[in-house]
Amino acid sequence: MSERPLIEVEGLTRYFDVSKPLLNRIVERLPKSTLRAVHQVSFSIVRGETFALVGESGCGKSTVARMLAGLIRPSGGAIRFDGADVTAVGSGGRAPHRRRLQMIFQDPYASLNPRWRVGDIIAEPILAFGLADDKAEIEERVSDLLRVVKLDPADRAKFPHEFSGGQRQRICIARALSNKPEFIICDEPTSALDVSVQAQILNLMRDLQDEFGLTYLFISHNLAVVRHMATRIGVMYLGKLCEVAPARQLFSAPRHPYTRLLLDAVPDISMTGKARRAITGEVPNPIDPPKGCAFHPRCPHAFDRCRSETPAPVATDGGEVACHAVAEGRI
Amino acid sequence: MSAVAGALLSVRGLRVEFATRAGPLVAVDDVSFDIAPGEVLGVVGESGAGKSLTGTAIIGLLDPPGRIAAGEVWLEGRRIDNLPPEQIRKIRGRRIGMVFQDPLTSLDPLYTIGEQLTETILTHMPMSQAKARRRALDLLAEVGIPAPEARIDAYPHQFSGGMRQRVVIALALAAEPVLVIADEPTTALDVSVQAQIITLLKRTCREHGAAVMLITHDMGVIAETADRVAVMYAGRVVELGPVHDVIGHARHPYTSGLMASIPLISHEAPRLQQIEGSMPRLTAIPPGCAFHPRCPKAFERCGRERPDMMAAGTSRAACWLYAPEVVRS
Numbered sequence: 001m002s003e004r005p006l007i008e009v010e011g012l013t014r015y016f017d018v019s020k021p022l023l024n025r026i027v028e029r030l031p032k033s034t035l036r037a038v039h040q041v042s043f044s045i046v047r048g049e050t051f052a053l054v055g056e057s058g059c060g061k062s063t064v065a066r067m068l069a070g071l072i073r074p075s076g077g078a079i080r081f082d083g084a085d086v087t088a089v090g091s092g093g094r095a096p097h098r099r100r101l102q103m104i105f106q107d108p109y110a111s112l113n114p115r116w117r118v119g120d121i122i123a124e125p126i127l128a129f130g131l132a133d134d135k136a137e138i139e140e141r142v143s144d145l146l147r148v149v150k151l152d153p154a155d156r157a158k159f160p161h162e163f164s165g166g167q168r169q170r171i172c173i174a175r176a177l178s179n180k181p182e183f184i185i186c187d188e189p190t191s192a193l194d195v196s197v198q199a200q201i202l203n204l205m206r207d208l209q210d211e212f213g214l215t216y217l218f219i220s221h222n223l224a225v226v227r228h229m230a231t232r233i234g235v236m237y238l239g240k241l242c243e244v245a246p247a248r249q250l251f252s253a254p255r256h257p258y259t260r261l262l263l264d265a266v267p268d269i270s271m272t273g274k275a276r277r278a279i280t281g282e283v284p285n286p287i288d289p290p291k292g293c294a295f296h297p298r299c300p301h302a303f304d305r306c307r308s309e310t311p312a313p314v315a316t317d318g319g320e321v322a323c324h325a326v327a328e329g330r331i
Numbered sequence: 332m333s334a335v336a337g338a339l340l341s342v343r344g345l346r347v348e349f350a351t352r353a354g355p356l357v358a359v360d361d362v363s364f365d366i367a368p369g370e371v372l373g374v375v376g377e378s379g380a381g382k383s384l385t386g387t388a389i390i391g392l393l394d395p396p397g398r399i400a401a402g403e404v405w406l407e408g409r410r411i412d413n414l415p416p417e418q419i420r421k422i423r424g425r426r427i428g429m430v431f432q433d434p435l436t437s438l439d440p441l442y443t444i445g446e447q448l449t450e451t452i453l454t455h456m457p458m459s460q461a462k463a464r465r466r467a468l469d470l471l472a473e474v475g476i477p478a479p480e481a482r483i484d485a486y487p488h489q490f491s492g493g494m495r496q497r498v499v500i501a502l503a504l505a506a507e508p509v510l511v512i513a514d515e516p517t518t519a520l521d522v523s524v525q526a527q528i529i530t531l532l533k534r535t536c537r538e539h540g541a542a543v544m545l546i547t548h549d550m551g552v553i554a555e556t557a558d559r560v561a562v563m564y565a566g567r568v569v570e571l572g573p574v575h576d577v578i579g580h581a582r583h584p585y586t587s588g589l590m591a592s593i594p595l596i597s598h599e600a601p602r603l604q605q606i607e608g609s610m611p612r613l614t615a616i617p618p619g620c621a622f623h624p625r626c627p628k629a630f631e632r633c634g635r636e637r638p639d640m641m642a643a644g645t646s647r648a649a650c651w652l653y654a655p656e657v658v659r660s
Contacts, residue, residue: 056521056522056523057521164609165609166609167609194377194378194548194609194610195377195548195550195589195592195593196377196588196589196592196605196606196609197377197609198592199592199593199594199603199604199605199606200605200606200607202594202603203602203603203605206602221521221522222594223522223596224593224594224595224596225594227594227595227596227599228594228599228600228603248599251596261523262522262523263596265522265523265525265526266522266551266596267525267526267529267549267551267552267554267555268551268554268595268596268597269550269551269553269554269578269590269593269595280527282491282492282493282494282521282523282524283521283523
């Protein structure tokens, strides 16, 4: 861990303006309303590791991914890629770090242009970044990439609709690899796939990581998948990181009450007949999050301080936890 | 072919076809199973396996050009697959309740949930408007809607996803059905809410004495909920047995491959086992056993002859490995 991290995220924040139109606000005397999608999130990712973000829908994990990819601008905070601040650089493909990162999306049906041939889809990043301009060279590279993701080089001439969901996700992976990135952001890469196909894609992603020394940011709501893929895990709740820990430690000794409840809530095929412990309540509206610790209305360990004061992250062995009860040593 | 004595629901040789210009597509093929009163039968499989179509065929909601091409469906000793639409409509809702995946699309956005509940109650049970509203309030309280008096006149969009699914469960149970068909009831929900809904579904159905046909792709949900489980692949049931046996000692190579490919939260594996290839499209179902091109244990007979369900330990599996002559040698 002495090495400088590849990705450093500090106090990353993103608000969305969800106010009604100006005229409605004046007529109905409503204030502006903002949705706090991501608030003061800090973490770092070391070269070659898989850092996973988990959480329920609406917790802000995809917003973090989109900010790291440069698809949306942060409202505050800094993202450093290999030491260079990339939030200062505008969007668009010309920023020097952009060719070193790529993204794989959730839905392989929506993320491939149905009118393009597979060969053109995979070659696009090569052309966009001007990595090659010789036609034969590009063709050779595309064929290699298809072989890497275990498809047939002859599939170049086909269209996306001729492939199954798993094969399409392989095409997405080939496209993501085509500009030889170091860092790949994977936003729920297997959520749209069936389990037997999910296993193929997860195995492939791990093989590619070993082969090309890739660094992954892996976003998922599925804790079992995350356990399988991640080196370190960050748990998000309502736009904030509540716990960061090495994967093994998070599963063997979760600290934050939300992490504990989340782990208890996962159905496991080895527990036939046993009932899961359900978390009571639901995720609150992020437009009007609870005061203090956002998790306190659902937390079995909540006390007065949790309702008034937002907990700051405190270091634990190997990770950090944002919880008053943990900080005070009560749990 | 007729109902098994004592079974609540009997499905025999069900075949669902879609007429296309290139000829009929068989989406569900020769599916047979029974559900006992009060039992929870899990139906599990990957997308396109025909599990949802089996459910919609039972309640007579197949959209044309889909149709039941063969087979029989018996409910409480009465054949229901050949009933005219107005009669099956009386059974739907009254004898069979339904819970679908997306709670937002199964509730009408233009009516309050109170109106939708009382309408369902009054359609199936003769009682006064005031009594029906009283019953609707009881149902909402039963499915865990806080302050039902305040919430009954709210519209579906004013509820969260988990709360909407609770309302859908209340609707399904409104007329005291004997069977609830739940098609992916928790797939659209977050894991923390999923546990609440599964517990609720299990508890309310037990209290009302309703059997459940639980259709899902999630083995974890099946494991904690079902009594027996049917595994479907490419339109057919490939394994059927008690949930412990199917999960602990899967007999069919597809089931064991499926179980091994699920990442577990309870332990770490360097590599997941994977089943090569993907499920065949309906237009290209292989001859013989549909799983044989992906099966590690396939032998010559598998590509030639289609296996029927045969006894395999405490379960039944459609696999030639369990043919009497193979088992003996």
